[in-house]
Amino acid sequence: MSNRLLSVIRAVVIGGSVLATPGLAQDVDPLKMQAEAIIARFDTALRACGVTPPYVPGVIVDSAPSLVSYYLDDRSVHLSRWAEMPEGMQGMLGGWAAAGTLGLTPEQQFAEIFNSLLVPHELGHYVASLDGRLTSSDSWENEVLANRIAIAFWLQDTVPNAPVADRVANFNVFLGQLPSPVPAGEDPHAYFESNYQALSNDASAYGWYQGAFMRTAWAEHEGVTFCDLVKPSAT
Incomplete structure (x- = not known):
């Protein structure tokens, strides 16, 4: 994802809170x-598929x-942390939460999208970097693959969350309301590749594309397992 609407569309965490444990710093x-x-x-799921990564990604909250x-x-x-978001971002998430399908507050919506749902999306880029697909595929293909x-991953994850279909719908509903930046008669994929820089600097346009990436990924999810997607031979 572009560094720009990485600011408007990438978030990570659903519901659950981490309880304090005696003895922890x-x-x-x-x-x-x-x-x-x-x-x-x-990582456990990767290894169960026979993929042995050379490292496990770290986490930086910045x-x-x-x-x-x-x-x-x-x-x-x-x-990113909700409390550190500028007022404009928090306001945008207010609209996103109001349009959402999970009944979340703006802060909860931020957490669901940017602190949970999309964490495995970023790990999808990590997997693609390990087997060469990150550089051999174009930007559209990389985003769809990550989704x-x-x-x-979420379909096979053992930690209880809202149904994956509901989480995807909640992600898409706001983005689906954004106006399409694709000129009439143009192919969205080709237009994205030809105009990547301009689109990545336009929050609304890039947001529309993020919705398109997720809708495309969801349309292709049936009959394909996590292992099918993370093995280097996957297509």
């Missing part, structure tokens, strides 16, 4: 712990420059 970050738990389950992303240079998933991996 007082500076333990519940948000970081929750993401690390998702990553640990993702709330910038994007809401949620994976960076190759530090091999970490970067997260397909995220969907497949």
